[in-house]
Amino acid sequence: MCGFVGFVNFEKDISNNKTVLKNMNQALTRRGPDEEGYYIDKHVALAHKRLIVIDPEGGKQPMIERFSFGKYVIVYNGQIYNTKELKKILKENDFEINTHSDTEILLKSYIYYGKDVVKHLNGIFAFAILDTNKQEVFLARDHFGIKPFYYTIIKDTFIFASELKGLFEYPGVEKILNEQGISELFGIGPAHTPGTTVFKNIYEVKPAHFGVFNISGLHLKRYWKLESKEHTDSLGKTCDKLKFLLNDSITKQLVSDMPLCTFLSGGLDSSIITKFASDYCQKEGLPPLDTYSIDYVDNDKNFVKSDFQPNSDNFYIDLMSQSLHTNHHKIVIDTPELADSLEDAMIARDMPGMADIDSSLLLFCKNVKKDMTVALTCECADEIFGGYPWFFREDALKSNTFPWSISLTERQELLNPQIGNKINLKEYVDYRYQESLAEVEILDSDSPETAEKRKISYLTLNWFMQTLLDRSDRMAMYNGFEIRVPFCDYRLAQYVWNIPWEWKALKGREKGLLRYVCKDFLPSTIVDRKKSPYPKTHNPTYLAKVKQMLTKIMEDKNAPINNLLNRQYILDILETDGKAFTRPWFRSTYGRSSINGVSMSGKYVA
Numbered sequence: 001m002c003g004f005v006g007f008v009n010f011e012k013d014i015s016n017n018k019t020v021l022k023n024m025n026q027a028l029t030r031r032g033p034d035e036e037g038y039y040i041d042k043h044v045a046l047a048h049k050r051l052i053v054i055d056p057e058g059g060k061q062p063m064i065e066r067f068s069f070g071k072y073v074i075v076y077n078g079q080i081y082n083t084k085e086l087k088k089i090l091k092e093n094d095f096e097i098n099t100h101s102d103t104e105i106l107l108k109s110y111i112y113y114g115k116d117v118v119k120h121l122n123g124i125f126a127f128a129i130l131d132t133n134k135q136e137v138f139l140a141r142d143h144f145g146i147k148p149f150y151y152t153i154i155k156d157t158f159i160f161a162s163e164l165k166g167l168f169e170y171p172g173v174e175k176i177l178n179e180q181g182i183s184e185l186f187g188i189g190p191a192h193t194p195g196t197t198v199f200k201n202i203y204e205v206k207p208a209h210f211g212v213f214n215i216s217g218l219h220l221k222r223y224w225k226l227e228s229k230e231h232t233d234s235l236g237k238t239c240d241k242l243k244f245l246l247n248d249s250i251t252k253q254l255v256s257d258m259p260l261c262t263f264l265s266g267g268l269d270s271s272i273i274t275k276f277a278s279d280y281c282q283k284e285g286l287p288p289l290d291t292y293s294i295d296y297v298d299n300d301k302n303f304v305k306s307d308f309q310p311n312s313d314n315f316y317i318d319l320m321s322q323s324l325h326t327n328h329h330k331i332v333i334d335t336p337e338l339a340d341s342l343e344d345a346m347i348a349r350d351m352p353g354m355a356d357i358d359s360s361l362l363l364f365c366k367n368v369k370k371d372m373t374v375a376l377t378c379e380c381a382d383e384i385f386g387g388y389p390w391f392f393r394e395d396a397l398k399s400n401t402f403p404w405s406i407s408l409t410e411r412q413e414l415l416n417p418q419i420g421n422k423i424n425l426k427e428y429v430d431y432r433y434q435e436s437l438a439e440v441e442i443l444d445s446d447s448p449e450t451a452e453k454r455k456i457s458y459l460t461l462n463w464f465m466q467t468l469l470d471r472s473d474r475m476a477m478y479n480g481f482e483i484r485v486p487f488c489d490y491r492l493a494q495y496v497w498n499i500p501w502e503w504k505a506l507k508g509r510e511k512g513l514l515r516y517v518c519k520d521f522l523p524s525t526i527v528d529r530k531k532s533p534y535p536k537t538h539n540p541t542y543l544a545k546v547k548q549m550l551t552k553i554m555e556d557k558n559a560p561i562n563n564l565l566n567r568q569y570i571l572d573i574l575e576t577d578g579k580a581f582t583r584p585w586f587r588s589t590y591g592r593s594s595i596n597g598v599s600m601s602g603k604y605v606a
Contacts, residue, residue: 058099266316
C-alpha cells in the first residue's frame, strides 16, 4: 500500500519541475512512510511513497522496465491477489521474473496484455504506467474503487495523485467550491457522486475504469460492471460456491511479508474472515492468527442494552477468539482522545466525513500499526449480502431517495441563506438518485421483490459502500497501515448480485443466506446474532466535548466556515442538544448519524 503523484504534458518540457513533484509527493508521506522514489523526463513526472508490504528490496517504485521496443515506468498503490496465476502466465510467455513483488507482475502483465490487463486483475489497485513507445500514460482503478485516484487537467497538463492534498501542491490547482460542490457536500455527503469531488474541475477516476492520456487528451473507459443474469444454480450448489468464493478471497488476501491480522468484532462477518484466516494459518503451520478489537474506556459501565445490541461485543469476541485459538488484542480508546482526533480524521479524508466513526477507526489503526502492517476487515458484507435495515423497511424502500440520507430539509437549512437561496439540495439529490437508478439492469425473469432489491442493492453498492471504502482507506493509510476487504472481491459480488432475494433473505433474516452457509463452521450464537452497529462510545462525555468544540467555532463570527453555514441555526441546534435536527445526517445502520465539521480556506464561486 502506498501513494503516488504525477503530471504529464506531451507538448512541452516539464523536466525542470522537480521541486513541484517533490512537494506533491511529500503531501502523501503518511500513505507511504517507508520509502520514496522519483522519475522525471521531458514530458512525464512520477513519484511514489511506499508502505512496504511485499518484497522490501524488489518492490521499489517508480519501477522501470526496458524492452527493445520501449520503456515502461509504473507507480502503483494496491495489492494484486492473483499474482501467482499471472506470474505463471508470464513465465510461460518467456518473461523473466526477477522479484516476488506484485508491482513487477503488474507492470509486465501490462506489457503482455496491453489495455486488456484490467480484465485479468483481481485485487485493489490504482496505478499509472508510462509507455514511451506509444507516448502515453495508461491508468486504471480497481472494480469497486477501493484505492483512490484523483486528477485534474490544467493547460494540457494531466495532474494526478492518490489524495486531493497531493493535487493541491501543484501550482494553479485551486480549492474552489462551486454550486455542484456544495450540493455534493451538503446534499450527498459524506458520500459523493462517482467520478466527482466537491472541488471545481477536480475529478476521480471512477471505479472499474481505465484511461489513456496522450497528446490528444484523456480518454476514459469502463472495463467492468455488475451483470444481471438469471441465477440457475440450486440452493445447495449456491452455498457450495459461496463457501469456495469466500475461502478463496480471504486466503488470497493473506499474502504479506509484514505482520498481518484480522479485525474481530464478534459479528457474523468478522467471524467468517477470522475463521478462514485462522484455518489457513493452522494448515500452513503458521503461528496463531493475531486478531484485534476496539472498545472505549468505561463502555461497559455506560452500555445500554437494545433490541439491536443485547450484549456488548466483548462477549462474542471472547467466544470466537477462544474457539479459534487466536492471539487476541483489545484496543481501548479514551473519550477525550476520540474527540481530539476528529480533526485528524477530516485531514486524512480531505473533506468532511463520519465524525467518531472516522476518528475511532483512525485511532484503532494507529494502535494496531504498532505491531501490524496489514489487516483483513469485514467491510462490504452488508452491502453485498443485504444486511441493512433499508433492505427490509417499507418506508425506506418507498422513500424515493437514498434511504441512508433523508435529512434534506435540515441539510438545506444549514446553508448560509445567501448561498442556500441559489442551491436546491433536493433537486440535486433527486437528479443523482434517478441517474443512478437508470443504470440498474432488471431482468424479465426477476420477481417483483428481486427487482426492487436490485435497485436498492445497486444504490448501496455504488454509494453507501463507496463511502465506507473511502473511510477505510483514508483512516488506515493516514497511519501507514493497509486494510483489505475480502467481501469486496468482484467475483463474489457478481455471483451474489444475481441470487434471488428470497434466498439472500433466507428465513426473513438480514444476510439470511450467508448465515445459512456458515451454520456448519461457526458457533450458533454467532450465526444467530443480531446485526450490531460499528462499535461506538456510550460515554456521554464524548458528545459534551464535541458540543464544546463546535460551540467555540460557531461563536467566532470570523471563522471561515461561517461564510458557508447558517450560524444561528447551528447555534440553535447546540442550544437544544441537537433536538432541532430531527433526522440523522447520515444513517449508517440503526439510527446513528454523523458528520464532521469542516473549516475551508478555499473559494466559493456561485
